[in-house]
Amino acid sequence: MSDEGKKSWFARLKDGLKRSSSKLTTGIADIFTKRRLDNEALEEFEDLLITSDLGVTTAAKLSAELAKTRFDKEVDASEIQEFIAQEVAKILEPVARPLVIDATRKPHVILVVGVNGSGKTTTIGKLAKSYKDQGLNVMMAAGDTFRAAAVEQLKVWGDRTGCPVISRDTGADAAGLAFDAIDQAQRDGVDVLLIDTAGRLQNKAHLMDELKKIVRVIRKRDETAPHDTLLVLDATTGQNAHSQVELFSAATNVSGLIVTKLDGTAKGGVVVALAEKFGKPVHAIGVGESAEDLRPFEARNFARSLAGLED
Incomplete structure (x- = not known):
């Protein structure tokens, strides 16, 4: 079996999303290197989310949520990554639904x-x-x-x-x-x-x-x-x-x-x-x-x- 075949689905998913995640993580590292979370950083964060195609509504929501708990505190890139993962999962959980085949219908x-x-x-x-x-x-x-x-x-x-x-x-x-x-x-x-x-x-x-x-x-x-x-x-x-x-x-x-x-x-x-x-x-x-x-x-x-x- 090839290495690709041995990879877990998560590993293949992570590889597949590499270009998308690299854009986000590079931007996060640029914004949150040894820096307090101030209004300027929040604005840059929101802009990064928008340019990463997460949408204006999502960007505003995540930026406001981050400000609530972290404003004027030291934040690092890994903390922001975890924050994004948690908040994005909350948005996605209601729509992550498998397609169920109804066995009573033929076809x-x-x-x-x-x-x-x-x-x-x-x-x-x-x-x-x-x-x-x-x-x-x-x-x-x-x-x-x-x-x-x-x-x-x-x-x-x-x-x-x-x-x-x-x-x-x-x-x-x-x-x-x-x-x-x-x-x-x-x-x-x-x-x-x-x-x-x-x-x-x-x-x-x-x-x-x-x-x-x-x-x-x-x-x-x-x-x-x-x-x-x-x-x-x-x-x-x-x-x-x-x-x-x-x-x-x-x-x-x-x-x-x-x-x-x-x-x-x-x-x-x-x-x-x-x-x-x-x-x-x-x-x-x-x-x-x-x-x-x-x-x-x-x-x-x-x-x-x-x-x-x-x-």
Whole structure:
């Protein structure tokens, strides 16, 4: 087994968040080297949190909390790191909720949305593997019918995981495909049906209308579906993730988030800002390419990794 395979999830998470945590820890060291906590230091601290993508609200909250207990006292960098880890964990704990599959529904329908390039199709493949490994009967539907590459990518995951993939020719009606997929899944006694969707934002109105149509058509086959609508967000987009949550939530009932590509960015703090602003469950995060690098979101581990601390 490779060294990467031997690493604990916390170690891989910490490695994945290195760029984000380095930005924070370097800034903290610059601000809090042998210095009392005065108004100037607090202002610099708040600015650091904002530029680290934790969001204006979170930055103001943490700065005020720090002032309450430490103002005019000597503080060092390690103390500030622990403080950030504790406060960030408090913000994240309410949203760190696993995605629970309802065994009474056959199939449990999961609609996956997000912009092109967010890692949506790959995430579906990784989820399929995870559920298959849990002994569930899984099917995927290649609903991004506008991109042949997306369909082929999902078929590769189908081959890899042994899960059937429902697909149509490029340009086929995505809503019709979703309807047929549910029909097939019901006949086959499938436990989980994962439906991919297109993510073209150059024509937002058309994309959102299509998503609404998919939901309407799905409900003709199962009025309780989709049972979950997951928005996949690319962490490298930073604050742009906020507008994506707003945009997709307006078109579909986004029930939870999955944040990918945290290993490729210094903007990992955006997860905290999203939790603070929207309060939507963060079901999983991704810090690498392999299926094992998409894991359920844990507040404490993420907070300590972001602050550059050991488990």
